[in-house]
Amino acid sequence: MTRDEINEVRERRLAACINMVKEAYQVDGYGVAELIGISKSTWTRYERAPWGKKGFGLFVGLSELTTVKLSWLMAEDLDPDLD
Structure with missing residues (x-):
């Protein structure tokens, strides 16, 4: 995958x-x-x-962490006893 393709996947996952x-x-x-x-x-x-720029500057290094935080929020919503 090219860098642009990787960034597109990250942006779509984040969105x-x-x-x-x-x-x-x-x-x-x-x-x-x-x-x-x-x-x-x-x-x-x-x-x-x-699109194509959302992963640069603003969320460089933070996009993966943000995706994890958002995923955790979704899991918490599905299972309120999740620690």
Whole structure:
């Protein structure tokens, strides 16, 4: 896979997790930002970034962690006793 293809996969995974959290918690983007512990300005920069660029700058090194946090939130929602 090329670097661009890898970044596209990461972006799509991140977007899918964000959409699941929005649905499960009935929040908007700022609600997701609050749940995963990032600022509103960081969230706004993420939303405004074009596809193919969302993994750069804003979420470099953080995208995997964010995906893990979002996945954990989804698992917690499915199993409230998860520690």
